Amino acid sequence: MAANTQAVCNSFKVELLDGIHALGATVIRAGTTKxxxxxxLYLVNQSYGAGTTAYNSTGEVSSANYVAxxxxxxxxxxPTLDGSTAIWTPSASLAWINVTFxxxxxxxxxxxxxxxxxxGVYTFGAQSITAGNFTLTxxxxxxxxxxxxxx
Amino acid sequence: MLITTIYKxxxxxxxxxxxxxxxxxxxxxxxxxxxxxxxEYWNGNVLVHRSAHVTLKPLKxxxxxxxxx
Numbered sequence: 001m002a003a004n005t006q007a008v009c010n011s012f013k014v015e016l017l018d019g020i021h022a023l024g025a026t027v028i029r030a031g032t033t034k035x036x037x038x039x040x041l042y043l044v045n046q047s048y049g050a051g052t053t054a055y056n057s058t059g060e061v062s063s064a065n066y067v068a069x070x071x072x073x074x075x076x077x078x079p080t081l082d083g084s085t086a087i088w089t090p091s092a093s094l095a096w097i098n099v100t101f102x103x104x105x106x107x108x109x110x111x112x113x114x115x116x117x118x119x120g121v122y123t124f125g126a127q128s129i130t131a132g133n134f135t136l137t138x139x140x141x142x143x144x145x146x147x148x149x150x151x
Numbered sequence: 152m153l154i155t156t157i158y159k160x161x162x163x164x165x166x167x168x169x170x171x172x173x174x175x176x177x178x179x180x181x182x183x184x185x186x187x188x189x190x191e192y193w194n195g196n197v198l199v200h201r202s203a204h205v206t207l208k209p210l211k212x213x214x215x216x217x218x219x220x
Contacts (some may be wrong), residue, residue, distance in 0.1 A: 107207070122184070122207050124180075124185035124187060124205050125180050125184075125185060125187060127187070127189065127205070129203060130191075130198050130200055131201075132201050133204075134202065134204075135203075135204045137206040138206075138207060139207060139209060144209075145209055146209055147207060148209070149209050
């Protein structure tokens, strides 16, 4: 026998990622195109995390071949559902070639179209780069692995 | 063997290296946040090259429903 069940609707989760719903005051969008996102790297011992609201150059890595603000994120795959989880993952790696970075451990993903508002802070073990390359490979875009998930 | 991805530095002005002349160190880190591999080349006590490759792991956010009283 059918029964009603309490749930956050799966469609709503994806539509949140698509900017369809505005439960609070929203912005006037210039069109229906998706926003542009960037990824910036930060030195260790900064304070980026859940409280971060926007991109900030404080504590960002610096090097030849690294532009302040980081690199544009390739976003060719729209948010989707995998089971009951809404997922999104950049569709290409981020890479910086021939750079020298002091010790860093953090990537900030932010929305450059919407005033550089923050999306997520991803941490990893402290790394340094000396006259070399740094590559951030994105995980598989699936419910268990996608970079951003609304479960 | 020449390594062509080593860039010019004060310790390596030619930008190319004969790998056998350097000490190579490699490592792997795998935990809940990342899977990382790195490689270093040392000229004695001088680090002349370090590259790293990080594969990120996900952030999970779970929307919750409140009660209707």
